[in-house]
Amino acid sequence: xxxxxxxxxxxxxxxxxxxxxxxxxxxxxxxxxxxxxxxxxxxxxxxxxxxxxxxxxxxxxxxxxxxxxxxxxxxxxxxxxxxxxxxxxxxxxxxxxxxxxxxxxxxxxxxxxxxxxxxxxxxxxxxxxxxxxxxxxxxxxxxxxxxxxxxxxxxxxxxxxxxxxxxxxxxxxxxxxxxxxxxxxxxxxxxxxxxxxxxxxxxxxxxxxxxxxxxxxxxxxxxxxxxxxxxxxxxxxxxxxxxxxxxxxxxxxxxxxxxxxxxxxxxxxxxxxxxxxxxxxxxxxxxxxxxxxxxxxxxxxxxxxxxxxxxxxxxxxxxxxx
Numbered sequence: 001x002x003x004x005x006x007x008x009x010x011x012x013x014x015x016x017x018x019x020x021x022x023x024x025x026x027x028x029x030x031x032x033x034x035x036x037x038x039x040x041x042x043x044x045x046x047x048x049x050x051x052x053x054x055x056x057x058x059x060x061x062x063x064x065x066x067x068x069x070x071x072x073x074x075x076x077x078x079x080x081x082x083x084x085x086x087x088x089x090x091x092x093x094x095x096x097x098x099x100x101x102x103x104x105x106x107x108x109x110x111x112x113x114x115x116x117x118x119x120x121x122x123x124x125x126x127x128x129x130x131x132x133x134x135x136x137x138x139x140x141x142x143x144x145x146x147x148x149x150x151x152x153x154x155x156x157x158x159x160x161x162x163x164x165x166x167x168x169x170x171x172x173x174x175x176x177x178x179x180x181x182x183x184x185x186x187x188x189x190x191x192x193x194x195x196x197x198x199x200x201x202x203x204x205x206x207x208x209x210x211x212x213x214x215x216x217x218x219x220x221x222x223x224x225x226x227x228x229x230x231x232x233x234x235x236x237x238x239x240x241x242x243x244x245x246x247x248x249x250x251x252x253x254x255x256x257x258x259x260x261x262x263x264x265x266x267x268x269x270x271x272x273x274x275x276x277x278x279x280x281x282x283x284x285x286x287x288x289x290x291x292x293x294x295x296x297x298x299x300x301x302x303x304x305x306x307x308x309x310x311x312x313x314x315x316x317x318x319x320x321x322x
Contacts (some may be wrong), residue, residue, distance in 0.1 A: 021096035027087035028104050034080035035112025038073040046123040064210040066127065071207040073120050074200035080112035081193045090298035104181050106170045113196035114166030121199060121240050125155050128233040157246075158237040166192050172248075175203035176313060187253040194253070195243035198296050201289045202239050205234055208285045211265035242297070251299035 045066060087105060091097045120141045129151075143155040169192050176188070209225055279287050 009223040013104060021091060021094065023099060024091035024096060024101050025104060027090055028082050028108050031080045031083035031087065032108035034076045034083060035116045038116040041069045041073040041076065042120040042123045046127060046150060054217050066209045070120060070124050071204050074204040076140060077116055077196050079199040081197060082192055084109060088138060102174060106174055109170055109192050110167060114163050117196045117199040118162045120203065121236055122155055122159045124203060125233045125236060128229065147187045155237050162240050162244040165248045169247040189249050190246040190253050194295060197245050197292045199240055199242045200292060201292045202236065203290045204285050207310050246296060251303055253299050280316035
């Protein structure tokens with residue numbers, strides 16, 4: 001039998017589905033709006049009435065009121081994390097995962113976990129630096145690429161690196177992402193919500209050091225508070241840069257929901273999760289900070305441990321029997 005001169009035509013591409021899934025898209029938009037609210041409160045604390053109150057009065061009570069919108073901004077970033085966690089769950093539950101939802105989720109993550117933490121950090125740094133300037137020389141100079149001070153330019157560069165690494169992290173995730181649950185057990189590089197949580201929890205904990213906020217279960221000595229005020233403007237860029245580099249690294253991070261909460265677990269794990277939730281309720285700021293830092297440092301610690309173990313010399317074989 002003579003074969004046909006031409007191979008059969010390929011199947012036509014699938015027709016684009018008109019319409020989108022409503023419920024997952026609403027959760028994703030809620031994520032984006034929480035990021036927008038975080039940016040709004042960070043700008044309000046810097047440029048609004050609170051910033052003017054800082055120039056008029058330098059008492060710790062008024063300064064704590066200035067810092068309070070920054071804590072609200074951090075809480076909005078955590079609210080965006082909740083929306084981001086549930087939009088994928090709802091999409092898989094309703095079997096409505098699509099490329100449109102993945103792209104929309106990346107755009108929302110860029111706002112909530114890329115732009116918002118960087119904008120929050122540089123605005124807080126500007127106020128903390130302003131706090132140490134003499135009253136006769138106080139001018140609000142937000143860090144920027146053309147700022148007069150070298151430290152201000154360096155702070156802006158660090159924030160710009162964080163935004164760029166978030167974009168690269170999300171782009172890489174979109175390329176290797178699959179819609180099935182089995183492909184979401186591990187992440188290559190720290191997820192952008194976790195990186196934003198590192199920054200937000202650090203800022204919320206710093207605001208909680210002030211006695212007027214009553215966030216912590218203990219009283220902070222005044223000398224320790226003054227030391228933190230002096231060190232924190234230079235510590236926060238280090239935290240921001242570390243989170244940025246961990247996002248674009250090749251460290252393997254576990255998906256906490258899919259790996260530890262999905263499926264059937266042993267009874268003692270239920271008791272452990274219940275106790276963990278009670279600790280989070282009792283001291284949310286302190287316990288969240290510790291838990292998030294443990295997660296952020298878990299992958300580099302495991303990699304370093306395996307590197308050290310792998311370099312140890314192998315045990316010598318036993319001597320042959322006579």
